[in-house]
Amino acid sequence: MPNYQGVEFCEMPLPVTTEPWPKFEGRRLSDLANENYDAPREELRERIGHKPFIWPNRTMYFFCDVHADADAWRRSLIASGGVRWLGPGDDEYELSEDGRDALFVIAGDCFDKGPSTLRLLRAIKLLIDKGADVEILAGNHDLRTLVGLAYLGRKEPRFAHLFVRMGQKTMPLFQEIRAQYLEPGDTSELSEDDLHELLFPDEEWFRRFPSVAKGLVPEKKIGKELKRIREKMVELPRKCEALDMSLGDIHRATTRARELFLEPEGEFHWYFERMDVARRWGSFLLVHAGVDDVTAGLLAEHNVSGANTWFHRLLADDPFELYHGPIGNMFRTKYRDFDHRFTDAGVEHMYEAGLYGIVHGHQNILRGQRVLMREGLLNFECDSSVDCNTRKLAGLSEHGGAVVVFQPNGVALGISADYPHVKVFDATQVFPHLTIV
Structure with a gap:
């Protein structure tokens, strides 16, 4: 369990009980319960359990799709356990002991939909100014x-x-x-x-x-x-x-x-200046949306640094190709028939790169985060519809917030406003050859 600190400033109930993630060991029980939100654990093991999965020995907090809602951002930070909230204001908190050593990943889409883009960006800058290690990844709304x-x-x-x-x-x-x-x-x-x-x-x-x-x-x-x-x-x-x-x-x-x-002296120039398209986290690719065959090939040949180099070159020289080409798929794809294709060839490229899973947002889901297999890759889908306007359209309760906490012991915790338990993914149950480094 994360160590929540400042729950009185959270406005939403934070779960205090846990549940295995995925909930079911096999497909039979999943079908009997009419519960197919997550792929069962046996399916994950059958597809990728033999892979030599690497899990970093460091805490990582994964946030995404906050969409201009600074209140949802505050609730998500409190849920992570990475901060100790002390008052009602956007700046009335400090990093917790875990948060001082952790990586905070904001995986895109801070713009649009919500009540105040500028307030959210200022709130994120406060986290940086307090000394947090913050990684910002490109989302389609941002770009x-x-x-x-x-x-x-x-x-x-x-x-x-x-x-x-x-x-x-x-x-x-x-x-x-x-x-x-x-x-x-x-x-x-x-x-x-x-x-x-x-x-x-x-x-x-x-x-x-x-x-x-x-x-x-x-x-x-x-x-x-x-x-x-x-x-x-x-x-x-x-x-x-x-x-x-x-x-x-x-x-x-x-x-x-x-x-x-x-402009370099602009108040918010830092946001795009700090932005990359992807980050490697052990055997995971952290990205806003996903990959296709071309970007998977790039990752196999040049690793994530090659993708980020390509991203920054196109951002400077050809934003049209950036937005519509393969790199754009990393922050845009929903694996639709008109998106750039991701096939078995792309899966093999990802395996060559030592990437066996993707942690991403972009696709709105309504019952907290979920785990599934896409082609041959483990996917953590983390867009838990936290901003107030998305929640209103979806008929959800007023207050949203969500985070996935990757702990140094090979466990990932899914926490959201829309699920009553902390979802506990134990990588040792999926990857017998797990290495924590």
Whole structure:
């Protein structure tokens, strides 16, 4: 069990009992109970139990998909046991003894959906300033915001749609910036026609995009992307109106956002500066979403450092290829038929790299974290729908929070607002050849 400290500031009940994770040893009991949330332990052992699994001798806290909800972040930190919360404020805590020696992984998607992106980012910076070892991994919402800001006004076919691609979920961020950094009446001087020309792709873009995207974006997805951009061009102005903002207000707030996030002296420049796409944790790959055959091959040949090098090069040189290509799959894939493929060849590449499992978020689940096999890889799915707006849409209780704690003894604990027990994954029950180093 984690040592919760400051539960009076958590607002949600934290579990004090444990349950094996996965719950069932075999498929028969799982089927009898009509409970197929997790893969049974025998399935995990049959598929990968013979692998020489390496488990780091250090505590790691895995958070993901907090989506602009600083209160969910506070609850998740308290649930981890990595902090000792002392008061109601975002900064009223200290690292616990375990937290001082641990790694805190924030696996993407701090932007969009929730009530306050800026407050969440400031809260994360507080954790860094308190001396925590923090790793930030790229999520699709994070990268969508970054490239939208960076390529505002560019008309090349690879870039002209990237601002609109952020969509209506990002507009509250500009409302925050307007309220906190701009004076009343501080708006763009451009005309409405000029704003439309600047912010939105024109018809020429819709004609040229398919040929530019061919070979990089799967064929099934090109038509979907064109349709989605047209939808977003309608949704975005409507969302602005609902927020009592004009396109001129959005443009002015975007200009300020570029200073805050992209300029080296900007208040939030640190967030993207610290970001990687993946991290190795023993025999686990830590990532926002997943892999495909190409990235698995890269990992086999160049390890995770090669993937991060590729990520940073594309981030600087070609955000379109970053977002839509194989590296983008690491923060976007849901293994759909239009995503880049992950097959037996990719599994073999992962094995060559000594990677037998993936810990990730990205796919909303509603009963806490789960464990399953995807192709031939162990997957810890950790997006437990913690932000308040996702929870409202899903019909969940008001307060969310979740964390997976990887302990130095080969045990992983799944803790969430939506499951009454701490889920206890004992790696020795799956990997007879487990090595803790």
